[in-house]
Amino acid sequence: MVHYQDRLDTTFAALADVTRRGVLEQLGNSDASITDLAQRFQMTLTGMKKHVNVLEQAGLVTTEKVGRVRTCKLGLRRLEEEAAWIEQHRQLWSARFDALDKLVEHLKIKEKANAQSKRR
Amino acid sequence: MLKANAGNPVATNRTAVARKSDYELEVTRTFDASVHLVFEAWSNPELFKLWWVPKSAGMTLVSCDMDIRTGGTYRLVFRHPAFDQPMAFFGTYKEVTPNKRLVWTNEESEQGAVTTVTFEEHAGKTLVTLHERYPTTAALDEALAGSAEGLPEQFAQLDELLAGRS
Numbered sequence: 439m440v441h442y443q444d445r446l447d448t449t450f451a452a453l454a455d456v457t458r459r460g461v462l463e464q465l466g467n468s469d470a471s472i473t474d475l476a477q478r479f480q481m482t483l484t485g486m487k488k489h490v491n492v493l494e495q496a497g498l499v500t501t502e503k504v505g506r507v508r509t510c511k512l513g514l515r516r517l518e519e520e521a522a523w524i525e526q527h528r529q530l531w532s533a534r535f536d537a538l539d540k541l542v543e544h545l546k547i548k549e550k551a552n553a554q555s556k557r558r
Numbered sequence: 559m560l561k562a563n564a565g566n567p568v569a570t571n572r573t574a575v576a577r578k579s580d581y582e583l584e585v586t587r588t589f590d591a592s593v594h595l596v597f598e599a600w601s602n603p604e605l606f607k608l609w610w611v612p613k614s615a616g617m618t619l620v621s622c623d624m625d626i627r628t629g630g631t632y633r634l635v636f637r638h639p640a641f642d643q644p645m646a647f648f649g650t651y652k653e654v655t656p657n658k659r660l661v662w663t664n665e666e667s668e669q670g671a672v673t674t675v676t677f678e679e680h681a682g683k684t685l686v687t688l689h690e691r692y693p694t695t696a697a698l699d700e701a702l703a704g705s706a707e708g709l710p711e712q713f714a715q716l717d718e719l720l721a722g723r724s
Binding site for chain 2 (some may be wrong): 476493518523524527528530531533534535536537539540541542546
């Protein structure tokens with residue numbers, strides 16, 4: 439089973455590198471082959487393959503091999519969907535628990551008042 | 559994990575939502591009161607119905623029957639202006655341990671979750687952990703889409719979308 443926590447760790451690890459962030463920016467403009475990316479970032483093919491592999495593992499990039507050329511494109515959708523999903527749940531539970539917070543505060547004041555009136 | 563309310567530094571007691579796995583959702587929040595008060599707000603129907611339906615949701619709770627004891631059942635009926643028919647949510651309390659734990663099923667659909675709420679008091683404050691476990695990943699993904707509580711939020715989003723288009 440894939441754990442979301444693990445997936446987010448993978449995502450953040452993938453983003454913690456200046457070359458990989460550069461690659462994402464580049465792919466945001468247009469799809470590119472590993473060779474294009476290696477040239478642009480002045481790296482060996484093997485070095486660039488490693489970076490792309492990390493990004494692919496994190497779901498940030500998808501690649502497709504046609505003939506001898508591997509084309510890379512952005513795969514950001516999954517991350518956005520996940521964030522939106524969490525946000526939707528957070529809105530509901532925040533609203534609910536804010537109301538509960540107010541009610542509990544009210545109960546607390548009432549209990550205190552009762553305790554004081556009993557003492558008198 | 560993504561922490562809730564990250565953009566709201568004013569709030570001291572934050573609601574945090576995390577997806578724990580493909581099947582589980584967890585919501586946590588600390589309340590500034592002792593556990594017996596917080597538990598009462600969950601287990602007394604008169605109090606429960608004051609907060610369970612967010613005002614922003616635009617829904618009304620038509621009826622709220624809760625037989626809070628292990629093996630007891632509950633039935634909540636909601637109405638929303640956008641729907642002709644009321645919506646019912648019902649299930650069974652699997653465990654009711656005062657000031658400690660509540661476990662209930664959601665039986666309105668076969669894809670319903672089992673909800674576990676735990677209450678822990680630390681230095682006069684109470685940590686509430688709500689955990690929902692769904693039978694399938696798809697059920698969790700669609701949890702809000704299909705729930706009455708999620709609908710108004712979606713309508714608000716639709717309103718925004720439509721306003722932007724006109």
